[in-house]
Amino acid sequence: MTEKEKITFNVDKEKNFSKWFTEILGRAEIADLRYNVKGFVVLREWAAIPIKEMYLVYERALEKKGHKRLIFPSVIPEKNFLLEKEHVEGFAPDVFWITEYGKGEKLEEKLALRPTSETAMYRMYSIWIRSYNDLPxxxxxxxQVWRHETKATRPLIRSREFYWIEAHDVFATEEEALQQVEEDMETAKEVLFEKFGIPLIFFKRPQWDKFPGAVDTYAADCLMPDGKIIQQPSTHFLGQNFSKPFNLKFMDRDGKEKYAYITCYGPAISRIYASLIATHGDNKGLVFPFKLAPLQIIIIPIVVKDKEKKIFDKCRELQKKLSKDFRVEIDLSEQSPGDKFYFWEMKGVPIRIEVGQKELKEKSLTVFRRDTNKRIKIKERQLLAFIKKSDKEILKNLKEKSKNKFDKSIVSIDKLTEVKKAVDSGKIVRTKFCSIDKEGESCAEIIEKQINAFVRGTRVDKKEKPAGKCIVCGKKANTVVYIGKTY
Amino acid sequence: MTEKEKITFNVDKEKNFSKWFTEILGRAEIADLRYNVKGFVVLREWAAIPIKEMYLVYERALEKKGHKRLIFPSVIPEKNFLLEKEHVEGFAPDVFWITEYGKGEKLEEKLALRPTSETAMYRMYSIWIRSYNDLPxxxxxxxQVWRHETKATRPLIRSREFYWIEAHDVFATEEEALQQVEEDMETAKEVLFEKFGIPLIFFKRPQWDKFPGAVDTYAADCLMPDGKIIQQPSTHFLGQNFSKPFNLKFMDRDGKEKYAYITCYGPAISRIYASLIATHGDNKGLVFPFKLAPLQIIIIPIVVKDKEKKIFDKCRELQKKLSKDFRVEIDLSEQSPGDKFYFWEMKGVPIRIEVGQKELKEKSLTVFRRDTNKRIKIKERQLLAFIKKSDKEILKNLKEKSKNKFDKSIVSIDKLTEVKKAVDSGKIVRTKFCSIDKEGESCAEIIEKQINAFVRGTRVDKKEKPAGKCIVCGKKANTVVYIGKTY
Known part of the structure; x- marks a missing residue:
């Protein structure tokens, strides 16, 4: 790397996303892959802060809708884990087991490091929930959860330890549980798109692609810049599949004991962060919505020798004032202003404030917005108003851009022969398909083998009724499905 | 339990703290001990919310003082773990080991579930830190960390999985590292006492009671209502003990490569929560500082049949207004107002608002403060001002009470024969002692065996110079130490 390359970042995100993603993770100090356990990465400050902020936003949304906050142990005794047959079959290959402590002493019972917490939580739920009064x-x-992934791991996207939220809700009736599934999807949109600017579509997944133990799975798909789909929050209608083995019964109004209905919901915050980086970044580096940025404002002194002190003082004064409400720093390093600009643009700082001799004299500030790359001069007294306005405008701008790109990526195709070209060029294909129930699986397998693409399911937000034949088998098409390459 | 006992809580906290603590954990839904893995407990909403709030306060304090936020894997490869001899000896008996995955496949290398993260973090630090420019x-x-404790576990106080913060700081010089130790102690006081109202004293621990691998350990002791000491945040000067095995070197200004100096600091948030409950609670149940309360305001409708709707509407209007800034609920259950009062007092809700016919007519509200048990009438328009004022006053009141009690618990004693009576009656004994270096250990062992109490070390906040003889061996006393029973 030349000195200049060390400072500037310039990778074509659209043409070579894989390279862009790997390079930005290192350069912006987001993740470090050099930790000496395979599949485990260190998340550095540029991941740890946005992930914390994203957690706070999601948690607030869930609490507003009546979710209590809990903390369960991260270990699950083997006997709990074995109770639901499909669940254990689905997760068993991926579980890390704790078998010893100290200097090789065996534990009485093997403990699973939770790959997900159904089997930890529902046992306690069955103790806590007694009557319809306790429901919902x-x-x-x-x-965090741990999974010994066999697929290739990628930082933030698929790691052997990742950070998520899991909500587990219990209802007296199937109807209420299904309403919860709707609410979960709504919450995902409110948070991922409205607050983070990441577009998504919710699909009802085909029966062969369900969460192990679920009756039905609904999952959000987002788009990566290389045209591949990444699954984001999923919500699962578990019916009574878990309440039976875990004996989760309640006394109903009619005096009868009944098994409860359960839903579970899993937004993976570290993975959503991967989507955030991928969705908003550009060839110069990271771009953040203002509220999520690890550093929100960078102040750059444009120093002229004899005015040095006055300029530094002004920078410090601004930082002090702004640091009550924002994450703000001054760059006092010995780099040139230009190099500082490049560096903090690569790091995705949403607002830059430049303070030089001219600004001092005019009681003005030069301000720069990372999302638009526009630089303007404002009066110093307008600064707070400018920041507040920018906060809103940046999010609006990022949402428009990402939504526009996402919508354009969907194409309707009627011939199997044309699907490959479309998905290879980064499109999500909308097409007619026989069924997402069991009988459609063989058609999905053909698509998987021939095209290396996957049937994602049927849209939840629209009723789409096909007229015509399944693109694969030629039988009557009962559904409209979406097909794409995936992470 | 009678119906009345189910509603009221009345355990003498001072006389029978152990019973009080156990009962309040269950009754207020703080912790559930029925999880089926020994030493692991479920933390319920009344723990999960305050713990989150306490984390946010502590993290803010650390970030203000220049700490970056990081996320490390929770697993540590055996080879890292074995590098520092004293450290591995100290922690090895307590480590949980992951040895398998899937259906009994052996991992290539055993992984420790971190009991603390020195050996995970310093390996990466040695990659990141290259020159004096990277320091501090x-x-x-x-x-969270995991320790297979052999001592009896108690929820929040000592569990096999607990929640903490660990800060690890690296410096070019010993002097700067020792300054960091001072800063860490200052931060603990700022947070634990100033924000949470928990009094503490920092002691330099005796050499025989150090963190494994440390040069010196400084730890805060807090007091439980039964007169036993509970250790809270500790900060450790590690010197170069870890930088050598982990090869944490930097190029200094003089062009020479040098080993860095390290400090580490560990406030255990779940344990601090135990102190919070124990310090502020009373015979009626929990008492919280306003900012940390899981529920900050409870609204109770005092319903009169024909005015029902108007009263409920007013309650909802108040909740809506207050819920922007506070955690607030209305109790719409079918209990009597009196039972509701008892219940929410037991749960420690700092402010209660009563809305009845009279209040409606007068545009007033009856408000109650849990810490003083005082009930007054205010005009509705004064509500926000009342809440903000109460927030400050509650903390001030709780701090005064707890500080007063803490100060009174310390007694100066000159005769070994009198120490037992004092510590048995819940006092911390201040006395003359030969030395907290290695040569004092045999005297400490005598105290431990005869009195079942422990030498906590020398005060950090005061220089105390003894004139006289060691209370145990009668040799010259070089230090003033504090002795107490411990958790």
Whole structure:
């Protein structure tokens, strides 16, 4: 790397996203892959702060809708884990087991490091929930889970330890549980798109692609710049599949004991952060919505020798004033102003304030917005108003851009022969398909083998009724599905 | 339990703290001990919310003082763990080991579930830190750690999985590292006492009671209502003990490579929560500082049949207004107002608002403060001002009460024969002692065996110079130490 390359960042995100993503993770100090356990990465400040902020936003949204916050142990005894058959079959290959402590002493019972917490939580739920008065019972925890992934791991996207929220809700009736699934999808949109600017579509997943133990799975798909789909929050209608083995019964109004209905919901915050980086970044580096940025404002002194002190003083005065409400720093390093600009643009700082001799004299400030790359001069007394306005405008701007790109990526196609070209060029294909029930699986397998793409399911936000034949088998098409390459 | 006992809570906290603590954990839904893995407990909403709030306060304090936020993997490869001899000896008996995944496949290398993260973090630090320009390097993570405790576990106080912050800071010089130790102690006081109202004293621990691998350990002691001491945040000067095995070197200004100096600091948030409950609670139940309360305001409709709707509407209007800034609920259950009062007092809600017919007519509200048990009438328009004022006053009141009690618990004693009576009656004994270096250990062992109490070390906030003889061996006393029973 030349000196200049060390300072500037210039990778074509659209043409070579994989390179862009890997390079920005290192350069912006987001993740470090050099930790000496395979599949585990260190998340540095440029991940740890946005992930914390994203957690706070999501938690607030869940609490507003009546979810209690809980903290469960991260270990699950083997006997709990084995109770639901499909669940254990689905997760068993990925579980890390704790078998010893100290200097090789064996534990009485093997403990699973939770790959997800159904089997930890529902046992306690069955103790807590006694009657219809205790329902609905809605709760979440913010935690990490561990999975010994066999697929290739990628930082933030697929790691052997990742950070998520899991909400587990219990209802007296199937109807209420299904309403919760709707609410969960709504919450995902409110948070991912409205607050983070990441567009998504919710699909009802085909029966062969369900969460192990679920009756039905609904999952959000987002788009990466290389045209591949990344799954984001999913919500699962578990029916009574878990309440039976975990004996989660309640006394109903009619005096009868009944098994409860359960839903579970899992937004993976560290993975959503991957989407955030990928969705908003550009060839110069990171771009953040103002509220999520690890550093929100950078102040750059444009120093002229004999005015040095006055300029530094002004910078410090601004920092002091702004640091009550924002994450703000002054760059006092010995780099040139230009190099500082490049550096903090790469790091995605949403607002830059430049303070030089001219600004001092005019009681003005030069301000720069990372999302638009526009630089303007404002009066110093307008600064707070400018920041507040920018906060809103940046999010609006990022949402428009990302939504526009996302919408354009969907194409309707009628012939199987044309699907490959479309998905290879980064499109999500909308097409006619026989069924997302069991009988459609063989058609999905053909798509998977021939095109290396996947049937994501049927849209939840629209009723789409096909007229015509399944693109694969030629039988009557009962559904409109979406097909794409995936992470 | 009778119906009345279910509603009221009345356990003498001072006389029978152990019973009080156990009962309030269950009754207020703080912790559930019925999880089926020994030493692991479920933390319910009444723990999960205050713990989150306490984390936010502590993290803000650390970030203000220049700590970067990081997220490290929770697993540590065995080879890292074995590098520092004293450290591994100290922690090895307590480590949980992951040895398998899936259906009994062996991992290539055993992984420790971190009991603390020195050996995870310093390996990466040695990659990141290259020159004096990278120093000081100050970072923290908020995480959980696991220890297979052999001592009896108690929820929040000593569990096999607990929640803490660990800050690990690296410096070019010993002097700067020792300054960091001072800063860490200052931060603990700022947070634990100033924000949470928990009094503490920092002691330099005797050499025989150090963190494994440390040169010196400084730890805060707080007092429980039964007169036993509970250790809270500790900060450790590690010197170069870890930088050598982890090869944490930097190029200094003089062009020479040098080993760095490290400090580490560990406030255990879940344990601090135990102190919070124990310090402020009373015979009626929990008492919280306003900012940390899981529920800050409870609204109770005092319903008169024909005015029902108007009263409920007013309650909802108040909730809507207040819920922007506070955690607030209306109790719409079918209990009597009196039972509701008892219940929410037991749960420690700092402010209660009563809305009845009279209040409606007068545009007033009856408000109650949990810390003083005082009930007054205010005009509705004064509500926000009342809440803000109460927030400050409650904390001030709780601090005064707890500080007063703490100060009174310390007694100066000159005769070994009198120490037992004092510590048995819940006092912390201040006395003359030969030395907290290695040569004093045999005297400390005598105190431990005869009195079942422990030498906590020498005060950090005062220089105390003894004139006279060691209370145990009668040799010259070089230090003033404090002795107490401990958790």
């Amino acid at each position: 019972f809605k709760a979440y925890q913010s935690n | 390097f100050k970072a923290y993570q908020s995480n």
